Each structure stands twice: as structure tokens, then as C-alpha cells.
Amino acid sequence: MTLHEYMAMQQKTVDAALNRWVPPESTNPETIHRAMRYSLFAGGKRIRPLLVISAADAVSDAPVGVESAACALEMIHTYSLIHDDLPALDNDDLRRGRPTCHKVFGEAMAILAGDSLLTLAFEVLAKLEGVSADRRIELVRELAVASGTVGGMIGGQVNDIEGEGKHPTAELLESIHRAKTGALLRASVRMGAIYAGADAAQLAALTKFGEHIGLAFQIVDDILDVEESSEALGKTAGKDAAQHKITFPAVYGIEQSRKMAEDERVAAHLALNIFDDRATRLRELADLVVKRKS
């Protein structure tokens, strides 16, 4: 199976699981379930769920039900996009090529849809079947910390907002991105590993892998924002410069940024050295993250 076919298959599995976990649109209150589903099923690439599943596969053979744990990551990611797009934050009208949640459902419903997805992520983890309570609570802890304020996603977002217009230093840049995007990507890999019962050495290796592709992902994101059109990205391009955001191209220039992304890709591969062919998909995903065009 090619990576492309593998991804298409896993995306279907994840979408089916999301469809089972999110209440149907016909469930009261209908509006909130419509809003949640609108943003969840907007054609996202499901990178985080793919990392969860591929990391679990690297540890043990296709553990049953791991796609449900993967759903929790996608719910957190989607809630963060909905809230990030709000007028009070990034004020974005376009996401994944479609009007943002608040443009369609209004601001009140978008705020609540984000809250709902955030809450549902933890409900899903608590209700995972065939996984011990010990592992489920470890997953809850991992996701909560990675999404939180101290070194987690929200912390990165706040630093990012407060960094606008500040002098872009290398330290500030790295601390923002390790938290803002990196924490959740790292958690994706770790949660897959925890789900599959990784031992300490496996978890440490996969954690390193997650950190390297997390950084690679953000560097490439920053480059794409400069180089690609809004149409290609499915979201407003060139926003970083317009908002005076601290980005890798702003600090290092495009060429150096490209080299840094490649270094992270290589380091990600190295981290997987203790794994055999089981980690092939993870290696391919690391390549994809660096070579993607949107």
C-alpha cells in the first residue's frame, strides 16, 4: 500500500469514528451539533489522528480502537481552529477553503461549538473501550497538559498573540512554536504509543520523533504562508507578515528555514532507529510534513 492509499484508508476510519462519537445533527440542540460537524468534517488532513495511529502501529500490531483515541486529538485541534478564527483572535473568514464556523453559525455558536469539541475530546477518552483505566487516565493527562497553558497549545497561542510586533528572536520563536503546534503533535505520537502500551525506550524515542516533526511542521507552515496562495492553502495566506507574527522566515529567512525543516526531518528519522519496518509510516509522514504544499 502506498502512503497515499494508507492515508486515505486511515482518514476514512477516523472519519467514521468521529461520526460515531459526535452526536448526530438531529440530536437536540441541533444547531450546536451542526456547527461541531461543520468544522470537524471540513476536509482536514487528519495529520494528528494519523500520527496517533501510526505511532500505535509502530509499537504493536494495529491495536483495536486506537482511531477513537485519535478522534480526541482531532477534536482538540478543530476546537482550537474555531476559536482561533474568531473576530477577537485571528478574525479569519476562510478555513480549509470554506467560510469559518462563526461566519456560518454566528460567534456565540462558534464559541460554544469550540467548547463542546474540547469537552467531548475528554469524554471520548474516558469512554474508550478495551483500554485499561490506567491507560485512559494517562491519555487524559497527556492531552490536557499538551492543550494547556504551561508549555501547551494555549500557552503558545498566548505567546504568539503577545509576540505580534515584538522583535523576533530565535528563543521567542522556538518557545512559541514548541508550544503552539508542537505540543499537540508530540502528544499525538505519545498518545498512540501509550495506547499501544509502549515501554519506556519506545515512548522516549517516539517523543523525540514527535518533537522533531512538530518543529518541522511549524517551520513549513510558516514558509507556506509566505509562498503559497490562499487558494492553495484553503486559508488566508500572507497573514503572518500582515500581523507582524514571529515566524521562522522572519527570523531566519526562507532558505535557512528550509534547511532547518530538512534537519528536523532527518532528526525525526534518526529518533526512529530503534524501530524496524513497523515505523515505516511514521518515516513517510515525516517526509510528507516537510514536502507538503498546503
Add this chain to the structure above:
Amino acid sequence: MTLHEYMAMQQKTVDAALNRWVPPESTNPETIHRAMRYSLFAGGKRIRPLLVISAADAVSDAPVGVESAACALEMIHTYSLIHDDLPALDNDDLRRGRPTCHKVFGEAMAILAGDSLLTLAFEVLAKLEGVSADRRIELVRELAVASGTVGGMIGGQVNDIEGEGKHPTAELLESIHRAKTGALLRASVRMGAIYAGADAAQLAALTKFGEHIGLAFQIVDDILDVEESSEALGKTAGKDAAQHKITFPAVYGIEQSRKMAEDERVAAHLALNIFDDRATRLRELADLVVKRKS
């Protein structure tokens, strides 16, 4: 110890626990931790934590660390107030007698502070010490469901928003309030019971108790909104009528609403019949909920 003294003591215990769980203001990013603390330490009555602790006490003798589980409830409650007060929702400038979170920290930070408290609530439950993983995961599930869209807090909020200006029927009224305020109060009592290891009969009795005081609480809230001043309430009074909200006074009139609150109080007492003196504080809290003036 009088109820008043008991409450003051427990509020201190809860505030100390909150202070341990929420990162200090000096932790990066400082702004978000200031915003979280501003709203958490705004002089709330800590009704939900008190219910958690008192329900746990009814089941077993003062279980160690229950105040940490209680913190999770207060974090969810506070996040819901912060988001509810936003311009896109209730657009309120005053809460607990002080400017609302977004008036002080701006809308972006208020949205993120709410998200952070919601996330931290689950981190706290995952990290509870001296409680089995089985019980911790049960607490996570309970809190997530009670805060969610299907019969939970967000579901009630959405119905409440969408109900504005609609013909106020008894069914609509009850379904809104069972979810909007009731679900979290019910969960408070149940989480205390689960924490303390309640058996099935105890949990069933305490669940009934939680449902009755939940309804009583909301009826009294609606009455106070009509009868008291903004100064006495510490929040804008008379808003329900101004926004054409579906309330108990609007459907039943003030006198009948008062009688209904009293009926719920009596039913709450009855539900506690299987408990001896251990449940005294719960009985007193039921009385307090109905007799309060703010």
C-alpha cells in the same frame, strides 16, 4: 460548627487547592494565568465544591484530597461564566460585583482563559493523588458528560439562547434548566459520591438529591433576577426579562415559582433519608439554596 462556619472553612480549603492547581501569575504566559485567577478568585460562593465535599462526607469520613476534585467543578463553572459573559453571548460587564473577564483582559484573552480553565479541570482530575485510576476516569466521564451538549451544560445554554423570545412552555423551561444549571450541580454531588466510593444505593440517592437542588437553585436564580438589585446580586439584574428569556417566573409567576422551589427543597431532603447525620451539611445546603438572597 454552624453551616456558616463550615462553609467558610471549606471555602478556604477549596481556595487553597485552587491556588495550588492554577499556575501562579508569574508563570509564562503571565497574562492568561492572571485572567484565569481574576475570574476564579472573584469571591464566588463555591456552591459546587461545597456540594462535592459534603456529598463525599455523607458517604465516608472526610476523604483526603476531595477538595481537588471539587476544584475541577469550580473551574468548569468559572469557564462557563467567562464565555457566557462575552459580547457574542450575554454581553455582560459585571460579574460577582466586578468587571467581567473580557472587560479587564480583552475578548481574546477571555476566550482563551475560559478554554484554559476547561482544559485544566480535566488535568486536575487526571492528576488526583490517592484515588484509583478507575475512579479518576469515572470522574472525568461524569464531568465531561455533565458539561457537554447532550443534556449537559452547553446543551442547556444553546437551548436557552435559542429559546429567547419563544413562547415559554413548561417543557422547554424544564429541559433548559435541567441541563444548563442542573447538570453541573447534579454532577457535583455525584462526583463527591464517586470520589468517596459510594455504593449503588448511595449514588442513586445522592443523584436524586442533586437533581432536586439543581432545579431549586435555578428557580431561585430566576426569582432573584426579578426581585433583587444588580448591587445585591453582583451581576446585572432584570436581564432575563430584557432578553425575553424563558424563566420560571415568566411561566408560572413569582408565587407559584416560590412554591415549586420549596417543593424541590423538601424532595431533596427526602432523597437523603437513607443517610444519617453524615448528610446534615447537604440538608443545610439545600435549605440555603432556596433561602439565599444572591
